[in-house]
Every structure is written in structure tokens, then in C-alpha cells.
Amino acid sequence: MQKDASPPAAVAPSIPTATPASGLGKVSESWSWNAYENAPSSSEIHDKLLGGLLSAEFDDSSCVSRYRLAAYRRASPYKPSPELVKSLRRFETLHRRCGPHTAAYSKSVPQLESHSGSHAECKYLIWGPANGLGNMMISLASAFLYALLSERVLLIDRSRDLHALFCEPFPGSSWLLPPDFPLRPSSIFNDSDGRRLGRILRKKKSTATGLVYAHLSHDYDDYDKRFFCESSQSFLREIPWVALRSDQYFSPALFLNPAYERRLSKVFPRKDTVFHHLGRYLFHPADAAWEVITGYYHDNLARATVKLGVQIRTHFKGSIPVELVTRQILNCTWTENLLPKIPSPEGRPSSIAVIVTSLYSVFLGALEDIYSGRAASTGVNVSFHQPSHEEQQQTGSEAHDVKALAEIYLLSTADALVTSAWSTFGYVANSLAGKTPWILISPRRLPACTRGASMEPCFHFPPNYDCAVGGFLETTTVLPYTTNCRDRISGLQMVDGRPT
Secondary structure, three states, rough: OOOOOOOOOOOOOOOOOOOOOEEEEEEEOOOOOOOOOOOOOOOOOOOOOOOOOOOOOOOOHHHHOOOHHHHHOOOOOOOOOOOHHHHHHHHHHHHHHHHOOOOHHHHHHHOOOOOOOOOOOOOOOEEOOOOOOOHHHHHHHHHHHHHHHHHEEEEEEOOOOOHHHEOOOOOOOOEEEOOOOOOOOHOOOOOOOOOOOHHHHOOOOOOOEEEEEEEEOOOOOHHHHHHHOOHHHHHHOOOEEEEEEOOOOHHHHHHHOOOHHHHHHOOOHHHHHHHHHHHHOOEEEEEEHHHHHHHHHHHHHOOOOOEEEEOHHHOOOOOOOOOHHHHHHHHHHOOOOOOOOOOOOOOOOOOOEEEEEEEOHHHHHHHHHOOOHHHHHHEEEEEEOOOOOOOOOOOOOOHHHHHHHHHHHHHOOOOOEEEEEEEEEEEEHHHHHHHOOOOEEEOOOOOEEOOOOOOOOOOOOOOOOOOOOOOOOOOOHHHOOOEEEOOOOOEEOOOOOOOO
């Protein structure tokens, strides 16, 4: 939600290559490849259906990336549960029966204006995008999980370019809201509309409406937060159409509902794999974006022994202290043995490709200067690669979003990731990769980076609402398989949660 500050100076400063900056933390005196999870394998069998996560019903030519993406990543050690696989197949059947251009859908559209709700043959969730691509992806995955639990057909608003970025995820049906839908997005996602759930609850008076809007973005109020309470879900079960807009990863809050929690515990025995599975199921780059991803991968990354992703997002006001941020990255990667600083032991892999993503190119130049000519002294060839540098945020631009999507998926092929605090872009990349990242908190604080609590995205603004009596109640005290985020202490993050 926060945007990068003004661009840094075009010329990178001189950075010492022998030792890290004074006071920035001790650098490891030895280096090994143990920091990289899932050691490289010379031959891996790629499961194109991801353990049953994906349906086999698609024509391979309908979306090139769907069944081929697995070959670009290490095999995930996290297998979907049988209950998740069954739930996805049931949802796909529901979508085919009730999705756009079906008889059931045609019967449901007139119920938008006024309906008792209980006798609706099919019910729907309309999702609306907010903020940048990372925010949209974590929000859409959360909305899909809610649709799965509430047995609603998921339809997404076309006002942004997601239809040009991703393939259709459901066989035999579309998740795109039809162009002839009778309501405009501006009227559906209207914060001041009387159909907003928070306003209905504030007035303590419900009307015979066929559509209710749930506002779950970061600025939601205590009445909006009651969406997660059982009483609100009981009310919404009678509503045929629910519209939802959010820029947050609100999946953890769905566990607050006792009925949902019981089912979710069966679907996700490991609570820290929710987005990993849902993201791999939902998001398949469209052919044009896939061509960008694979072209760059084969030209720059394919021959490396291992790949390290470094995602840089700055939140400084005014000029960006390039030298300070670069030293932070070096101290993190050296201390955590992600990059070599001294000669490598014999018999170790010979090359590391570092995928750098940032709005700015100056960090790439600074890192390249550090490692220029160091292959002989380290025994490892370290190369740096930056797919794009837009120099400024361009939220809503399709061309910008294609580049951003390509960078997310290139990062998700990495064997280890270093990401920036608060960045939903980084959350998506490490969750798709199935890797717990090292997080760059602040270049002015020690340590240079910290390991994330899990690979799950951080829920920046959890509800912290007591459904029983009202008022404040910290959500982490209610959900034992959650913890505070390493990069935002008031945020909420799912962890493993299985009995030990």
C-alpha cells in the first residue's frame, strides 16, 4: 500500500568489498550451501498436477503455463491434503453448474435487487481489486478461500487487468464477471452505500436486499470487522450475492468462525501452507506473460547451480540511501551464508544466479560492482540479473503489471529468497516458491535481516475484534497457530500449527 520514495541518484556509491560497514553486524567466517533448502537435484520428476491440486480437465494449449510451471521450480515438499483436493473438485463442479452463461446464473441475476435469499439455487461472491498486484493476489486468494467455505461461485471484477495476466482457473467455467452484468463496479464497491455490511450492522436493521458489500480493506472499521463473526456469516448465508473488496491477506481470520475452522483444519493440516496451495491452484500466468517469464529464465537463470532471489522495496521519504541499503543486503546474504564472501569449499556448486527485483536499477549496479572479478577469490561465479526497473510505481498499468508478474514468478523459482518488510510482492513470491524468506527489516537496525515465521503472507491489519462481547481482542490469542509477523509486530501470520 505504501509507495516507493523518489528515485535514488543514478550513480551508485563506492562500497567497500573487503568487510561490511562498521557496526552492521558480524559476518560469518565460513560459508556453505546449507542455507539453501532442498539441495539441487540433477534430475527431478515434475508433477504437473501438483499432487492433485490442479484439475486434469484442461486442454494443455488453453494455458501454456498451467501444466509446465512445475518444471521451473523445485518440487514442493508440501503436498495438498486429500480433503483440499476433494474440496477443489466440488467447487469446480459448482462453478460449472452456476457460473456465467448458465441457466442457474440467469435465474440469480434478478435477485440482485431484492431477495429473501434462503431459496437461491446458487450464491455468488464478487471480488473487487484494490492497490497493487501483490495486494490483489493475496486478497483474491483469501476471497477464493471464503467462496470455497461458503459455497459461492467466485466472480472477479474486470475493471483491472487480471484477465490479461492470468488464465482461467476453473475448468468449463469463467471467473470473470460478465460484461453485461447489470451493476457497475462503482455502485457495487461503494463505501458509503447502504448495502455495506458494516453500515447494516451499525444500524441494526437489515433490509430485503439481494446484495451485501463486505469492505475488508486496511481501513475497515469495527462494524466491517464483524464480517468474520458467526452472527454475520449466518446473516450472509441468506444473501444470494456478496461483494467483497480487500487489499489484505485475510485468510487467517476465516479460522475465527467455528464452523469454518473445523473444515479448514481438515483441508489444511499445515496452517502455513494455505497461500502456497491456493496460489499455485489459482494463479497461472497468461500466455503473453508466460513467454516473458520463460524467455528471461532460459536466457539468464537456467544454467545456474542455484538461484537466490533478492526483492528490494524501499519506503524512504526523499532520496534513498543506496549505499546503506546495499550494505544491508550484503550483510544479510553474507551472514546467512546465502552468498560467498571468502573462498568456497571444494566440490561445492560453482554458480549462483541472483534475481534482483526493484523499481530502480542502481542496486543492481552496486551489487555487480561488489562481485565484479571475485569468482577467482570465492570459487563461485555470482551473477546478478534484474528483469526490469520501472523507476516509479505504476499501479493499474497493464504493461507494468505484466512485468511485475514476471518478476514474482521468476523470484518463485529461487532456492532461497531475501525479501523486503511489508511487501505483498515479496509475500506472494516466497509463498509460491514454498520458501520461508529472510526479511530485510531496516538498513539502520541490527540484524541486517531476520528469518520469517513461515512462508505465509502477513495479515497486516487483523480484525482484533471480540465477536462475543465487542471491543478489542488480539486475534493471536484466539488462534494458537498464529503469531505476530516478523516485519509488522501488529500483523498476523499463520504458522505450522500441527500437534507436536
